[in-house]
Amino acid sequence: MEEEKRAGTPMLLAKRADDANLTSKHRSLWNCVTVIFARMSQILRAYRTKPEASQADDTSAIWSERARKFGRRCVYDLSVPEEGFDDITSFQEKELYPLLRAQISVPPTRVLDYGCGAGRFTVSLRDLTSAEYCLGYDPCPELIEMAVAATVDPRTHFLTGTPREFFDRLRFKFDLIWMATVLGGIRGPELLKLADDLASALASRGLLFFAENTAPENPENNFWQSRPEAWYEKLFGERGVPIERVGSYLSCGNQVSIFAGRKSS
């Protein structure tokens, strides 16, 4: 009873009603009210404490739906049909791989393909870098299922789960983190946190290499952000990973910039 007094719970409210000698009809009505009250407070509490989680959940749900509807080609502009998808991947490899090779003097031991989608670069990335271990991570389970089904390389592995789970469970750092058009799909506040996590997942002198849609202005839209190049340079520069633009290409008429830089220490 003492504990209930302190807690002020709906259960306690029901007991007080009992004390006031209400009829059984009144009592059950009162109990109903307390249950509704408890449920409403639960919903309000969940709503108040979840804004960031629901943003990540929204993104994840969008990718799952795209993956179910369009299969592996959901990771690119949907105007590209399935028949043209492998050509697009070859085109991107031709643009990106020579620039990546130019950044690598010693083969990295561990490579991360962050936001790997259905893993269309993960295996060739391991081959190109001669890494001992290459990990493709994506929060969309449907895409990771496709990646696993299409891969037989024993040195290439895939993981899914929320980004928070992924970073919290990491027990080692990466010598190279690669991202092919991932950051544009992540909104401001979530991206700041992700940049912290990526910088800490990178080994000392580790290489960050990524391609992202860029534009001189920063028009916010719902699905994909084309941010200015300087925005990404500042984002990672402030976290001890000074990057610079090392190239660019056009993707469906939009500019994609290629960035590379090593963690300072």
Ligand SMILES: C[S@@+](CC[C@H](N)C(=O)[O-])C[C@H]1O[C@@H](n2cnc3c(N)ncnc32)[C@H](O)[C@@H]1O
């Ligand atoms: C445009 S696709 C690119 C996929 C892959 N890099 C490729 O080029 O095939 C963007 C990917 O980012 C993933 N993604 C979305 N939010 C993410 C996050 N917070 N962390 C990591 N990946 C995320 C999506 O599930 C999706 O697979």
